[in-house]
Amino acid sequence: MLLCRISAASRTLARFGRRSQWGGGLLHRALSCSSSRCHGVGSGEGNGQGLYRDTVLLPQTEFPMNLTGQNLLDRELEIQQKCGFADLYSWQRQRKAKKEFCLHDGPPYANGDPHVGHALNKILKDVRNRFEMLKGRQVHYIPGWDCHGLPIELKALGESGTTGLSPLQIRQKAREFAERAIARQKAAFQRWGVMADWDQCYYTFDGPYEAAQLKVFQEMHSKGIIYQDHKPVFWSPSSRTALAEAELEYNPQHVSRAIYATFPLTTLPPKTISENAGLEGVSALVWTTQPWTIPANKAVCYMPNAQYSVVKRADNSQLLLVGTDCRASVAALLGTELESVCTFSGSQLEGGICKHPLLPDKEVPLLPANHVTMAKGTGLVHTAPAHGMEDYSVASYFDLSVECVVDEDGKFTEQAGSELHNLPVMTEGTAKVISMLKECGALVKEEQCVHSYPYDWRTKQPVVIRPSRQWFIDVASLKDKAKDALQKVHVLPESARGSVLDMLNRRTYWCISRQRSWGVPIPVFYHKETGEALINKHTVSHVVNLFKDKGSDCWWELPIDTLLPPEVLKKSKAGPVTDYIRGQDVLDIWFDSGTSWAAVLPESDPRADAYVEGKDQTGGWFQLSLFTSVAVRNKAPYKCLVVHGFAVSEKGEKMSKSVGNVVDPDEIINGGKESSTPPYGADALRWWVAESNIFSDVQIGPNALNSARENIKKLRGILKFLLGNLQGFDPRVQAVDPKQMHYVDQYMLHLLREFSIKVTDAYAGFDASRVIRTLQAFITRDLSSFYFSIIKDRLYCDPEDSLGRRSCQTALEEILDGVTRAIAPILPHLAEEVYLHAPGHEKDETLFKSGWIKSRKHAAQYDLTIAIEPGLLFELMESLQEESVSTSSQLVELMMAARVNLTTELPRDLPSDALLKHGTFLINLEGGVIREDSAYSIAVLPASGARCPRCRRYTSESADCLCPRCQTIVSKAH
Template sequence: MLLCRVSAVSQTLARWGQRSHRGGGLLHRALSFSSSRCHGVSPGEGGAQPAETDSARSRYRDTVLLPRTDFPLKLTGQRLLDREVEIQRECGFADLYSWQRERKAKKEFCLHDGPPYANGDPHVGHALNKILKDIHNRFEMLRGRQVHYIPGWDCHGLPIELKALGDLGISGLSPLQIRQKARMFAEGAIARQKAAFQRWGVMADWDQCYYTYDGAYEAAQLNVFQEMHSKGLIFQGYKPVFWSPSSRTALAEAELEYNPGHVSRAIYAAFPLMTLPPKMASESASLEGVSILVWTTQPWTIPANEAICYMPNSQYSVVKRADSSQLLLMATERTANMAALLGTELQTVHTFTGSQLEGGFCRHPTVPDKEVPLLPANHVTMAKGTGLVHTAPAHGMEDYSVASQFNLSVECMVNEDGKFTELAGPELQNLSVMTEGTDKVISMLKECGALVKEEQCVHSYPYDWRTKQPVVIRPSKQWFINTASLKDKAKEALQKVRILPESARGSLLVMLDRRTYWCISRQRSWGVPIPVFYHRETGEALINKHTVSHIATLFKEKGSDCWWELPVEALLPPEVLKKSKAGPVTDYIRGEDVLDIWFDSGASWAAVLGEPDYRADVYVEGKDQLGGWFQSSLLTSVAVKNKAPYKSLVVHGFAVSERGEKMSKSLGNVIDPDVVINGGQDPSMPAYGADVLRWWVAESNIFSEVHIGPTALNSARESIIKLRNTLKFLLGNLQGFDPRTQAVDPKQMHYIDQYMLHLLRGFSIKVTDAYSEFDAGRVIRVLQAFISRDLSSFYFSIIKDRLYCDPEDSLGRRSCQTALEEILDGVTRSIAPILPHLAEEVYLHAPGHPEGETLFKSGWIKSSPVWRQPGLEEAVEGACAIRDSFLSSIPGKNAAQYDLTIAIEPGLLFELMESLQEEPTSTCSQLAELMMVARVNLTSELPRDLPSDALLNHGTFLINLEGGVIHEDSAYSIAVVPTSAARCPRCRRYTAESADCLCLRCQTIVSQT
């Protein structure tokens, strides 16, 4: 009869809809309350207890089913390190990627690995990036997708070349000798980094990586180059470029670091007005002897001046210095600032608009007989200086634009070493422009009376990111990509790309706008040679689809060393010359420049992703790649395929010290991931193991700066120990349980156990959503809330009596174990992407799966729709609301020592409570278990004969089901009285007739053992 009624109520509950928000809130308050008063309390523990003899305790010890497991609570030191390595070997970490590539899957997930630079040891930035990627890859694999992830390395470039040669002091080597040493250096760095990535548990086929120095990769890169060249997007030109005198090569914007503390000797220089602008001829008397005042932070560029630019719509004034009667022309709105700077009054003599300056000429102060024009330009600003801009087309990007518009000379007076050439004159020749050259130019301006003011200016200035030395802008004959013609397509492609965080989109667009052309040639040896030949006499470039395709084929077969190894006759065979309609091979020499490494890595989509789509689901890199790999990949892909190479971008912050400082050896705040794992000499850095490093990555807010240090690592370790404690409790109570044969059908399970499966389903949905959003930090928060609130503080404290004291194979205990096994499985799988070593360790101890099966080969969290029970949720949460009122009535007291009477008028809430306790009074109902009391009396009204010491309380619970169709605010009353029953010496519940007597349940169990 009982089971029939329970089944009927279950059917009623199953028809009910969503819970009310208020009901959920009551549950949370109840759980929170129980956390403070009931955490870790077994029924019958706490409060005033009658003394028990040792014999009384030991007599029944063997009849109680206490948790048993050999799963360790802690692993430390060498034992921890050995266990992680053992798990990697035992659970097949090395073969996991290949296994999942071979299995059948409906969908592929492609995370394209941005290549780390092969020029040093692994660092925490690598750890942050690689572990973040691995967490998501493991999640996607667990949920059934076939992961495409090929790790790669960026192997070319100046840093490797300098480290391979500079430290050894080697000079005078041939390109092939330089390349050999650079390759050896890169291979050593790759080996060290690869070993670290494997130790961190990163899933990949480490025998099948990509390297930008592989012949096949280089060939794919040249195919991209050829496609872009054939579309007219790549050209050779003479333009100003960022030039590094310390590296003796051109640089791209992405290869610059801006030093905000750079100090320049800024000057104000006077250019005498020699030819009046035609529109101001009538004012000749007032303009006699006037000089145009300009400001520059780069005095060394004055000898290269070709013009002075003004803003046509702005207002300008001629002013007279009170201290010298000197006449100066400047922007009207800058006169007040200039008066303060010069320390004298400036009297306005004449005011006019900028457009009236058209046609005027000034005398160059340091170059005799040279006159420079006054020209309009939109880049002139009034924020600093005088509102009149000194223009040296050879040494400024905006200056070059003016030169292009007005056909000015772009003559370069600075050589590759950053020194003045003979074109600058004998006084300046061979002087370094940034040091003694600047001194000499300022001295020359003083001598001719053109120096009006000198000041020190602290400002942001571009430095070579490799040598950490300042760069200059100088014109050079280089190869360029016309990014201006690609910008609109790139922006359109980005509209279809999901970017996390969305705020990074603006930064990417700003950096894209800032790049008008991309210099892709470098004057070095270690890189992919630009496949171009030059005519010996004319210097004309020979490059077309026939020449490039042939070179690409050679590179694929032999590698790019063949550019220097083979004779020109092999690089330019007769059939290629014929198709190219070129002269004899003897007319040509091979080019010496190599491609920018950003073009190397930017073409990785073509070399790694492959046909037909050439597109990854996601790229995941640090925020520095907004102007680097993200952008170079986008531009090359849009140029060739008219689409972005990625569907999503995830942009993470940098790893910094716990104080938020950039890591620096000089500051002594560098955290070595190897020391994090294996321990260091400093006692503050014990051996944490790989999972602590992974937890640190997962828990961090990756979309800002990511702090690391002893505090963060210790916190991660303590969090894992707490997690292990929960897992140990679950494993201990599943000893001897086989879910394959002993699991209880969900419909027959106790309602509290069904309720926990309901919560587990909600937990799994939240975790899955968080992983999908690349938010492993939210996964951890959801996990910790589930463990502390729903498990430790609520469910575990309620079920201990049933687990420990009920018969081993009873329905109640098996029901509980069924729920615990599902919870263990769900929690273990939820942490597996973050803590693969711990997850596999738990799986080795967990019941119910075949020998030799690993967690990562068995799928994602199993969440059955059957577990969703909104009506049941209302029943348990209603009971929890009542428990909230009960516990608030006995603050600090032991609930097990009380009898509880619950009075509810007939209605929905009463029926819900009746589903948890059919009899009017019970010591062993599900309602009594939830309340953790000696006895529960369920009635429609409180009895009139309550004892004088009874504690009374009242409350309401809002039931809101089926979208509000069922909406009932139900009142209840409770009466709490101390129980008259004695404490059972076996189960320690107050359900025995006398202190030396077992309760009826325990009598039955003991008599059967």
């Protein structure tokens, strides 16, 4: 082993000077032998070498060097069939396993065809699941689909082209649409090689799923976390429904007609009158980007801790009240100088009253508010409680009335006045309000303002804020618990934790009711006369049982006395059933998916090892699953969050059909109509996912796919070389005992062990790209450029059954097995294809049923005694280990042992089971000037120490104690 180490070290230094590309010239020369000719043998030259061609043991295998076109596609489908891809998940669920790995599938939306975003997400999950299964864990992974919601409803109605449908008719068409989308997506996921029981998926429109969801709803309602209220919500006129923040897209290029308008002060603030004279005729100057809300104004808000000034316009002597810090920007905007008349603190504005500019008989107070800033505008904020979240908070605190002037279609109601009635507030209504302000002399300035504005993420149309009676989740009561639970969650990458927390902090409340038909109905009944809601554990539990058996269609199918039977009414202490009507709202689909942990995860511990989704879910599924789980169980539904980026074009652009840069995963696999889009197969798609840095946006296009194809081709070449040289070798009966193997073969098994450790760690960290980098380094540096160069002569020219050749084949078989298993989670089709040709197992056995990388070398579990006679070699070894016994010297590291005892002679009392090696090492330096032939002996024994819980080396006194090195490091850290 020492000779192996020293000679390998010198070779390693030398090979860095001739590093080749992956699978370089050596590989191509070796592969050329498989075509029945070997370079230098049988070349046809007249040197007589051709006479010996048949005596050379050339590589032989039926494994193809390359697969392209239809042959590639046919082979992948054949592998899936022959190797039981469809039954693999069920098989591993039935086997005994000590541990379970649960990856909870976030449900893709069932409203379209599969796209590369699906591929990135599903393949990333599958790579981890296959790794865990190979490691011997029982994988819990149930794919699911998010099936309700407005986009599906609208598409279903658009397809039918009919109107005036009943809720049940709408639901039937929406269900059929969703089922067709699910079938297309499911077929694609199976073709990509994703391991699952595809007959046992979860769907949010299934009765048992809906019942589990309502159980969570009931528990949150009983705790007061879910409540009904009449307050402003994001409302989509284009969809005619309330929206949650997760359903909004902010358009940064939205253009508003912003205005500066005056609110004349009719009652001056008492604290300013005593200090200043001549303030009659002053007007508060407000700025707003939403002029249509002026008719609903109830107050003008100021910042109590800021400074305010009354200024006089140089061009018309008008007196205006503005924030002192805003004076310069307002003067520049108006194009005139503003002379300061007086200045005072914001708190002195208390008690002031303004006249509404459009409603002369209406007075509005000056009120303090924390949301006012001096960053833009005038430092005074027009406040319409019905149409702003902060405005509503002010109204609640000061008990102002909340009057809505906008209907469900986004048009002014009759309450806004005859001039505005029925006008769309965002367009004609805004124009009319500005015109009215101009007519009454209140308009000071109009400007175009480009700013970020919320849009309905489905219809891509702007939303408004309007009050409505809706059902809400009290997020404020959950935030602290959610943050505490999140501290115990491992987030990958760690930088994403800030985004999760930021999105959590931004959410004020969660509106969970929707005015649609395609969803889970909120199980509430309303009194016909009072409108009071009837909802309690008795009513909800009864509905839960009905949904579990019949599905939520029964909410509309069954008579109300079945939904609300006498025994339930009695327990609820309610009147006769004829006094009630069933509610018509459905739950937000984010509540559907946000309660999936309750419906899908194991009942014994409904907490997944990992949730893996795109970065858009930091404010979506990740967050809303956290809220519902914390509300019910006071803990997160996941132990680890993996946040990956989006798939984008090779230019880094978001994919869009209008731009024409969409990459279709079906065309990637099967090829497109153009010759420029050849079939790459599923493994190339999987390689693209694995090779990418998934923690940022991932580019895909011809360059990335061609690179994936070429890398797989090179890998096939390496595997073909290994398989070809194992022809006729059966490791079960012909493998050489490690004690008898050539040192360089033993050394390669050490390197294989290192390789397997690195690969295992990378997979465990959701870092498949590191797996590929490690694989390429191992193949390029350790195999192609080093080991393969050394062993050719022994493989080709030694006797077939010689110890040297069998030693080499023993190493090659373990290398083939290790590399094949290392790539299996990423390239399952190729791995199983190699396994069909590999020696050492039954023909009907498949790789994925046979476990993870097996290595016979566990050097780190052994203690070594190295005895070298005094001389130059001993001095060289002493430079690597100064003390006689060490667990952390450079020599220990090179030998990959637990402990090394460096001495001049072996102890006489060695145990009988010690493995002994003897040999000599020639040192020849400076052209023979320095020359020494040194003898050495090595004794190998099982490690005497216990496994350190920190570094996992066998160097500690007991299993519950750190080794000396780790004790020192940990003590210094604290």
